[in-house]
Amino acid sequence: MPRTLDGQITMEKTPSYFVTREAPARISAMSKDTKLLVVVRDPVTRAVSDYTQTLSKRPDIPSFESLAFRNRSAGLVDRSWSAIQIGLYAEHLERWLRHFPARQMLFVSGERLVRDPAGELGRVQDFLGLKRIISDKHFYFNQTKGFPCLKKAEGSGRPHCLGKTKGRPHPEIDAQVLRQLRDFYRPFNRRFYQMTGHDFGWDG
Ligand SMILES: Nc1ncnc2c1ncn2[C@@H]1O[C@H](COP(=O)(O)OS(=O)(=O)O)[C@@H](OP(=O)(O)O)[C@H]1O
Incomplete structure (x- = not known):
């Protein structure tokens, strides 16, 4: 990380920090005052998004349904699959x-x-102690x-959308599979809402 002068904020982002076991201790050892921002979405949609990303690189992977369950008829979800594991937000947050x-x-x-x-982004600016510019x-x-x-990207001044890999259409997943995953995540989501004091509305 570069040195941060008075009046500056240094930002660093990697999606995997939140779920990497060593990250909290290492970041705390670097600076205890670090402010941490985590973007979270419905873990079921997140799992499908994760699968869509892998599928775009390796079109021959097994179906979402077959990766998500150890035993589908018994409703046994495969927690060891990273697309499922990452959505257990309460467990990751506990470590942080x-x-x-x-x-x-x-x-x-x-x-x-x-x-x-x-x-x-208004909430983000407040949290970082910044004037609301955006x-x-x-x-x-x-x-x-x-x-x-x-409307205007920094530098070019022209309109700018995120790239093709952000906001891709997801493959259609069996509705029953999605329901089973919702049931699986519900207790973890509830715990996460309690821990953060905020209901993200994923179980509505
Ligand atoms: N403005 C805008 N434009 C496009 N996409 C947007 C935007 N805001 C949020 N999103 C959602 O961001 C998802 C991709 O972000 P990721 O977290 O997967 O990116 S990364 O892990 O940091 O690479 C991406 O997920 P998918 O829809 O599954 O592609 C989007 O839903």
Whole structure:
């Protein structure tokens, strides 16, 4: 990490930090004051998104259904599959809370980030102690992409959407499989809501 001068904020992001066992102790050893931002979305949709990403690189992988269960008819979910494991947010958060107080963590709702990017980024700016610079006027909804995009990207000044690998269509998954996964995640989600003090609405 580069040195951070007074008046500067250094940011670093990697999706795998939140689920990497060694990360909390290492980051705390580097700086106890680090503020932590975690974007979370419905773990069932997250698992399908994760599978979509792998499928785009290796089209020959087994079906989502066959990877998600040890025994589907018995409803036994395969927790060892990373696409499932990563969505056990309460378990990952437990490890972070051994090293960081809850007030240093902000959980951004992935769903709200799509619905209301400026609102969610307002929370982020407040959490980081920044003046609210980013607002509604920085975004527009791109009908083709189906997601919000920036009206003016930094540098080019032209509209900018995230790349092709963000916001891809997901393969259709059997509705019963999705229900089984919802049932599986429900207790973990409830625990996560209690720990963060926020109901993300994934079990509605
Ligand atoms: N504005 C905008 N444009 C496009 N995509 C958006 C946007 N906001 C959030 N998302 C959601 O971000 C998902 C991809 O982010 P990831 O967390 O998988 O990215 S990464 O892990 O950091 O590489 C991606 O997931 P998929 O829909 O499964 O592709 C999107 O749903």
